[in-house]
Amino acid sequence: MEFCHKKNSPGDVRLVTFNVNGIKTFFQYHPFNKMHNSLELVFDFFNADIITFQELKTSKDIIYKWGKINGYHSFITIPKSKRGYSGVGCWIKKITDVKNPLYNILQVVKAEEGITGYLNVPNNSSGSAKTYRQDPSSSLGGYEKIDDAIFGDIDTLLKLDQEGRCVMIELSCNTIIISCYCPANSMRTEVGESFRMNFLKVLFQRIRNFYTMGKNVILMGDINVARDIIDSAESMDTFIIPKNRGLNENDFINYINKTTPSRKLFNSQLIDSKLPSENSILLDSTRYIQGYQRLKMYTVWNTILNTRPINYGTRLDYILVTKNLRDDLQNADICPEILGSDHCPVFADIALKPKPDCNSVPDNGLPPQTPKLECKYYYKLGTSDITTMFSKLQRGTTPTASKTKSNSKKVGKPIRIDGFFKTGKTKSIANIHKLIKTNKNPPMMPRETLKQQQLGMFDKNDIPLCKHGEKATLKTSKTDKNPGKKFWACSQPPNASCGYFQWAPT
Structure with missing residues (x-):
């Protein structure tokens, strides 16, 4: 099976977003079940230059499977507390050939986790914890009016970034890519709607700030809001329309006015909405290319009721671009034929352009330094193996030795090796104790x-x-x-x- 959408030009940037609803189960579906759990093959299948996944549902102990992809920069955020919940990723193709038309476009300049700027910068060389707001060398900026959006409540702002819902990547073409999984409020509670509204307010304010700074912005992901009546099969069934006539513009306006606050807020950001506002700067790329006459353009379906075969669903997944990119849009569509999740992928081809001064790559000809949020640094996906750990255990030290205040020399701590293995493996533990006692190396080698x-x-x-x-x-x-x-x-x-x-x- 081949991806049916071809690029019009090799100079176009192919963007793909996909809520995979668990990256492990994603590989159980055709055509991905033939790809040997390789994201590299998945990205090749889509011919993707920038790809974002939502609802990874992964954890730190297996992040190495998805965070070291040949030929791609990898950026992944997961929840700070909930294990196996939420999580988004963004992968950017590495372009090393200076003759490639995308060389001065896809170089990664900076990367930031979250939407508020209050998360700590990873691997801070200064030794003291710094938030992105405190570290201009790592942050993307654009924090004006963020706190005001939800009345300056710092605790509430911090909670917005505790569930691994967003990463932001700045590219050398003056463009910021945002991979986002917005809250859903599936239980329709007052608390859930408040959390969702706060998240959306901060997100959209941050995007407006970037735009004011002169940046292009592309928001990719599961926004968890159906923007119009035609984006929800249930709404089309329940919204009262006089017989013998189709939808008109007033129907769209009445629907938005009578709906949830989150839908009204979403529409107020879109220049192609029936209810735009003075703050509208975003364009729905799929609807712009496909037009309002196309109905049943859904991206998620109810798996319990098995509504996908009859295409009774909702459109929640978008690639939104700032209005200054409208003329650069070449193609955009949903891909309902692609399985692997209760959602389907969405793609867009955009003719992004290098910065006018052509200084997107430093004078020395080398790409910018890789940001600290890159997975290999953030999650320490180095080349060390378990053999190194055992060599340190034999000397009676912990894998990470501490420093004393008096002489700053590394001093080991007594340990219990049992803690490095799951309980119940008594025979294996006994063998390891025996090996250490007799000063023999475990039967492993690099x-x-x-x-x-x-x-x-x-x-x-x-x-x-x-x-x-x-x-x-x-x-x-x-x-x-x-x-x-x-x-x-x-x-x-x-x-x-x-x-x-x-x-x-x-």
Whole structure:
């Protein structure tokens, strides 16, 4: 299966947003079930330059699966307290070829977590905690009137950023990408609606601030608001319309006026709304391209009632752009044919342009320094392995040694190794205790060491060349038919692989 939407021009930026409703289950559906849990293959399928996911429902202990993607910058935020809830990600394609038309467009300049600026900057080199508002080198700015939007209540503002709902990325083309999962208030409570309204007020105020600063803004994600009567099948069924006539403009206006505060607020931000305001600066890219005459353009369906086959749903997922990007919109649509979630993807192709001064890349020709929110830094997705941890345990130290005030030398702390393993694994724990007591290393070795030993079985002249003319990589089969059997394969990542395969002699 191929993605049916093609780019009009290689210079267009393809943006895709998708509420995956749990990234692990996402890979159980066609065509993603053929992609071996590889986000790299998913992004290639969409031909995406910028892709945002919502409702990742992941946690820190498995973030490495989604935070180190070949060829992409990765930015992921997850809830501060609730495990396996919410969470959004944004991936930006890395462009290293200066001749690529997207080189001066997709360089990542800065990245920020949350919408309020009150979260702490990760890996702060100064040693003392700083919020984004206190660190101009990391923040995107644009905090004016944010506190006023909800009467300056700092505690309320902090709560808005505790559920892993937003990341913001600034690109070298003077454009800010916002990946967002807005609150839904599914239970329709007063408290839930208040939380949602506060979130939307701060979000839209921040976007207006960016626009005032001269930035382009693209808001991508699940806004959790159906903007018009035609964006909800239930509303189309229940809203009273005189017989023998279709919808007219007054019907749209009456519907918005009689609906929830969040829908009225949402429409007040849109220049193509039937009720725009003086603050309207955003354009609904999908509706702008597809037009108001297209009905049943839904992006989410009720899975319990199985309403997707009859297309009885709601449109909650959007790619919204500031009005100065209207003429740059090339294409936009929903993709209801793509499964993997109760939502479907939404895409837009935009001809983003480099900054007029062409100084998006420093004079030394190198891309900007990677922001601290990049997953490999934020979640410490380094190259260390469990072997390193055990070598420190043998010396009686914790994996992270502390410093004394007197001599600043690292001093180990006595530990219990049982804490590094799940309870019930008594036999494994006993074996580890025995290994440490006898001063023997655990029967593990770094991946590179193991790889060298495996290659050592072959003369260097025996290592075949793949179709690229490069030395092939030795791998191990994990199939039921040939478990543990060695084979040679192309060393390039899946999207660049030449498909070379050869069984290794045993």
